[in-house]
Amino acid sequence: MEKIKLVQARLRRRKLDAVLIGQPDNRLYLSGFNAPDYTINESSGFLLIPRAGQPFLLTDSRYTLQARQEAAGFKIRTYKGGLLPLLNKLLPRLAVKRLAFESHYILYSQVLRLTKLCRKHHIELQGCENFIERLRVVKSQREIELIRQSVLLNEAVFQEILPTLRPHDTEIETAMRLENAMRAHGAERPSFETIVAAGPNGAKPHATPGQQQLGEGLPIIIDMGLILNNYCSDMTRSVILGTPKTRTVEIFRLVRKAQLTGIKALRAGVSGREVDKAARSVISQAGFGDNFGHSLGHGVGIAVHEEPRLSPGSRKKLAADMVVTVEPGIYIEGWGGVRLENMALVTDSGCEIFNQDRTFLDI
Amino acid sequence: MEKIKLVQARLRRRKLDAVLIGQPDNRLYLSGFNAPDYTINESSGFLLIPRAGQPFLLTDSRYTLQARQEAAGFKIRTYKGGLLPLLNKLLPRLAVKRLAFESHYILYSQVLRLTKLCRKHHIELQGCENFIERLRVVKSQREIELIRQSVLLNEAVFQEILPTLRPHDTEIETAMRLENAMRAHGAERPSFETIVAAGPNGAKPHATPGQQQLGEGLPIIIDMGLILNNYCSDMTRSVILGTPKTRTVEIFRLVRKAQLTGIKALRAGVSGREVDKAARSVISQAGFGDNFGHSLGHGVGIAVHEEPRLSPGSRKKLAADMVVTVEPGIYIEGWGGVRLENMALVTDSGCEIFNQDRTFLDI
Numbered sequence: 159m160e161k162i163k164l165v166q167a168r169l170r171r172r173k174l175d176a177v178l179i180g181q182p183d184n185r186l187y188l189s190g191f192n193a194p195d196y197t198i199n200e201s202s203g204f205l206l207i208p209r210a211g212q213p214f215l216l217t218d219s220r221y222t223l224q225a226r227q228e229a230a231g232f233k234i235r236t237y238k239g240g241l242l243p244l245l246n247k248l249l250p251r252l253a254v255k256r257l258a259f260e261s262h263y264i265l266y267s268q269v270l271r272l273t274k275l276c277r278k279h280h281i282e283l284q285g286c287e288n289f290i291e292r293l294r295v296v297k298s299q300r301e302i303e304l305i306r307q308s309v310l311l312n313e314a315v316f317q318e319i320l321p322t323l324r325p326h327d328t329e330i331e332t333a334m335r336l337e338n339a340m341r342a343h344g345a346e347r348p349s350f351e352t353i354v355a356a357g358p359n360g361a362k363p364h365a366t367p368g369q370q371q372l373g374e375g376l377p378i379i380i381d382m383g384l385i386l387n388n389y390c391s392d393m394t395r396s397v398i399l400g401t402p403k404t405r406t407v408e409i410f411r412l413v414r415k416a417q418l419t420g421i422k423a424l425r426a427g428v429s430g431r432e433v434d435k436a437a438r439s440v441i442s443q444a445g446f447g448d449n450f451g452h453s454l455g456h457g458v459g460i461a462v463h464e465e466p467r468l469s470p471g472s473r474k475k476l477a478a479d480m481v482v483t484v485e486p487g488i489y490i491e492g493w494g495g496v497r498l499e500n501m502a503l504v505t506d507s508g509c510e511i512f513n514q515d516r517t518f519l520d521i
Numbered sequence: 522m523e524k525i526k527l528v529q530a531r532l533r534r535r536k537l538d539a540v541l542i543g544q545p546d547n548r549l550y551l552s553g554f555n556a557p558d559y560t561i562n563e564s565s566g567f568l569l570i571p572r573a574g575q576p577f578l579l580t581d582s583r584y585t586l587q588a589r590q591e592a593a594g595f596k597i598r599t600y601k602g603g604l605l606p607l608l609n610k611l612l613p614r615l616a617v618k619r620l621a622f623e624s625h626y627i628l629y630s631q632v633l634r635l636t637k638l639c640r641k642h643h644i645e646l647q648g649c650e651n652f653i654e655r656l657r658v659v660k661s662q663r664e665i666e667l668i669r670q671s672v673l674l675n676e677a678v679f680q681e682i683l684p685t686l687r688p689h690d691t692e693i694e695t696a697m698r699l700e701n702a703m704r705a706h707g708a709e710r711p712s713f714e715t716i717v718a719a720g721p722n723g724a725k726p727h728a729t730p731g732q733q734q735l736g737e738g739l740p741i742i743i744d745m746g747l748i749l750n751n752y753c754s755d756m757t758r759s760v761i762l763g764t765p766k767t768r769t770v771e772i773f774r775l776v777r778k779a780q781l782t783g784i785k786a787l788r789a790g791v792s793g794r795e796v797d798k799a800a801r802s803v804i805s806q807a808g809f810g811d812n813f814g815h816s817l818g819h820g821v822g823i824a825v826h827e828e829p830r831l832s833p834g835s836r837k838k839l840a841a842d843m844v845v846t847v848e849p850g851i852y853i854e855g856w857g858g859v860r861l862e863n864m865a866l867v868t869d870s871g872c873e874i875f876n877q878d879r880t881f882l883d884i
Contacts, residue, residue, distance in 0.1 A: 193727065196713060198561045199626065200826060202727070219814025220726040223854060238814075239834060263562065266632045267625040267650065287630065334704050341697050347714070350559060363583040364556065364565070451582025451601075463563060471602060491586060 159231050161188050162213050164293060169209040175254040177289060178245075179205040181263040183460045184290035186388060189213075189229040193221045198265060204241055205232070208252050216244055242275055250279050261285030288465075295457060295465045296479045301389065302503060305458065305481055308345075308391035309501055309512040312384050315339045316395060317515065325374045325399050329354040329367035332380075340384040349383035349390035349462040360396075360494035363452055363487060374400030377410070377496050379487075383462055390462040392483055394499035395517055406496075409446075409488050413496045416440040416486040420454055420468070424484065424502060424509040430472030437486050438470075446488050455483040458501060480504040481512075522594050524551050525576055527656060532572040532621070539612075540621040540652060542568040546823045547623070547653035549751060552576075552592040556584045561628060567604055568595070571615050579607055605638055613642050624648030651828075658820060658828045659842045664752065665866060668821065668844055671708075671754035672864050672875040675747050678702045679758065680878065688737045688762050692717040692730035695743075703747040712746035712753035712825040723759075723858035726815055726850060737763030740773070740859050742850075746825055753825040755846055757862035758880055769859075772809075772851050776859045779803040779849040783817055783831070787847065787865060787872040793835030800849050801833075809851050818846040821864060843867040844875075 165188065169177060179185055182195045185205055193202035203217030203225065215225050215232040225234045237244040249257065257276060259269070269283075276283045297305065319335050333352040340348055355365035357376040365379070372378050375398065383392035396413075398406060420437030434454040441450045453469030458481050466472060466480055476482075482504065487497030502509040528551065532540060542548055545558045548568055556565035566580030566588065578595040580588050588597045600607040612620065620639060622632070632646075639646045660668065682698050696715040703711055718728035720739040728742070735741050738761065746755035759776075761769060783800030797817040804813045816832030821844050829835060829843055839845075845867065850860030865872040 192729070194714065196826060197824075222814075223725045224728070236814075261633075262628060262630040264629050265625060266627050266629050266648065269629045270624075285629065330704065334701065338697065338701060341693065351557065351710070362586045365587070366555070451585075451599075461560075463559060 161293065162207060162231070165207050165290070166209055168289070169207070169258070172258075174209065174256045174258045174284060176206055176208045176249075176252060177258040177286070179207065179260060179290060181260050181290070183464070184260070184263075184294070187290065187294055187460050189215055189232055191215055191217075191221075191225050191229040191232075192388065193217075193224055198263075201241070206245075206248065206252075208254070214248070216241060216248075242271055245272075246275055246279075249276075249281060254281055256282045256284060258284045258286045258289060260287075260289065262287045291465055294459055296477055297459060297481055298479075301459065302479065302481070304387050304389040305391070305501070306512050308384060308386040308389045309393070310514065311343055311345060311386055312340070312382060312391040312393055313513060313515040315343060315345075315384070316380070316382065316393070316517070320397065320517065323372060323397070323399060325372050327372050329356055329359065329370050329372070332372065333367040336380070336382055340382075345384035345386050346388070347385050349385045349392060353379060353381035355379040355495070357494050358492055360496070361489045361491045363489055363495065363497065372399055374398075375403050375406070376494050377402075377406055379495055379497055381497065381499065388460055390458050390460070392458050392462050392499065392501060393513065393515070394485055394487075394497045395515075396496040396498060397517065409490075409496050412441060412444050412446065413486050413488055413498050416450075417484055417498050417500070420484045420486065421500075421502060421509060421511065424468075424476070424482070424504060426476055426478040426504055426506045429475050430466050430468040431470055433468045433476075433484075434470055434472070437484070441486060441488060449488045449490055450486060451489070452487065455485055455499075457482055476504050478504055478506050524656065525570060525594070528570050528653070529572055531652070532570070535621075537572065537619045537621045537647060538617040539569055539571045539615060540649070541608075542570065542623060542653060544623050544626040544653070546827070547626075547657070550653065550657055550823050552578055552595055554578055554580075554584075554588050554592040554595075555751065556580075556587055561626075564604070569608075569611065571617070577611070579604060579611075605634055608635075609638055609642075612639075612644060617644055619645045619647060621647045621649045621652060623650075623652065625650045654828055657822055659840055660822060660844055661842075664822065665842065665844070667750050667752040668754070668864070669875050671747060671749040671752045672756070673877065674706055674708060674749055675703070675745060675754040675756055676876060676878040678706060678708075678747070679743070679745065679756070679880070683760065683880065686735060686760070686762060688735055690735050692719055692722065692733050692735070695735065696730040699743070699745050703745075708747035708749050709751075710748050712748045712755060716742060716744035718742040718858065720857050721855055724852045724854045724856065726852055726858065726860065735762055737761075738766050738769070739857050740765075740769055742858055742860055744860065744862065751823055753821050753823070755821050755825050755862065755864060756876065756878070757848055757850075757860045758878075759859040759861060760880065772853075772859050775804060775807050775809065776849050776851055776861050779813075780847055780861050780863070783847045783849065784863075784865065784872060784874065787831075787839070787845070787867060789839055789841040789867055789869045792838050793829050793831045794833055796839075796847075797831045797833055797835070800847070804849060804851060812851045812853055813849060814852070815850065818848055818862075820845055839867050841867055841869050
């Protein structure tokens, strides 16, 4: 309930009576309730946190029992026919006059309905961006430990499967073997759909694994992550079966140099764009600027993609105990791609790389 | 481009100049572009369909190549720094004066930004619910065939794994074996996370598989589906290892009776609530009304949950060539649950059950 108290203090400071939380990662972070949302318009529940007293978890009958088991300290309320009829009763009972909602993670149509309901009860609605994300971005020591375990397990899976890869294996078979090994080792699930992109498919940074064989001599991008105790890992390796061609080695070294330059620039007090720029300039100066289209990195925690961003647009200063990926890549249509991704803990003096795996240095 | 023409005709009828599509299933339905959205605020792209001429697919560099390969007939445009700067150029160039957007699947914060941009260019914004969903709800003959193949493959997977289940197997192992078999047989992926809920866990309609063993004598709910050629299947079986207890058999028969009653009520021209009511009353009359908390069924197609709904609130009349699940269940805290789910094609004279599997009649 430590986190709930922080939220309630923040509500009081901003003269708000309650906040409604529907973003699934925020919901899990605050309550421990771990049900998935199939899509944003099939929510498995909402938190209603008043400025004082016990918080509520509002869900439907599919999840009532799970909510009771997982969300310690919450009052569980089950709605039939959607959230709004329940709020219609609950908000006046709690004497809510100013209600905050997550304006960055709520459907436009839902806000229209909520506005109508609040008008009826003379409740003022206040959109808040990042009310909870702000808490999540700096990790606690316990969270850092959980993320570390997630990274190490992810690496163990990769190292188990890597020696078994053969040129005639397909991308999808390889992805399956990795995901099966994740679960066999105790992961809850992959943190995203495993990417295995061989040869020319590697030119698509977010390729879907298919019937393409891994082949020899060309880089195979393997981007994988898992969820362990609710915390994500995210790692990319580019591996080559057989003897790499000279061009492959050159591009590989360039991407690795960009990564190391980014890591060197990473520390509390610098902005995300500065770190991105440090790594990007290595690739640009070698003439591959147009072949590195995505940003350098992103935060990782309960969500596999979260704040902060290491991108050309992110002006915010990084702080100690944030966790980010550092993942430059070069993608060439018709040839393929190379991406290298590690996860780092930002510290006051620099950063600490969680990854122990050095597979990508073999070249 | 048949579907695009339907959309354009609709735009002209409603005096709209273009529609912006971000809902991933709608995007796939219209364009063939199959990239996933990790979450609603990490879109992999948008369609911009003008009232005449070639439609656009707007995406970022991670997906440009995939878009070119998959979205035949679309002009692919890559944005940097998000959708809005690109729209800022594109909308005036296309002389858009009235722009429709998906009000039911767009974030509130995005609408705020879009409103600002449109005001600048004197563009009128019009929220539309179900602009594309309306097309998707009635299936073409080709779609019906694809759904049938998806259902049959899903059943084949279930029948392959069922005889191998042992009482000491855990829920999660079982779920993994089912999902692996799906992929081994050529499915793209599960259409949702496979549910295997043994004994008391079966009381949670959407339980997450864990370390619980399957056990003997009590029902095990297996709710599984896969995606094959972009189309979903969804099926639930409740199976028992060893000899079922008398109470189990009674509840089983009751759920099956409710399902058959629902199936009998299902036909073009009746409303979703009428079908729901027919099945629900069987369970209510036996005194288990409070133990069947969810609705009777939902549409299935590109999305595993889509229109129409068979629920107490759905007044809309069903039409021929809609595809729905029929899935009553009884859930008893501390004991477990039984759910039986088949998929049906609505016809003018009744319905056709896609499922061939009769496993649940073995009892």
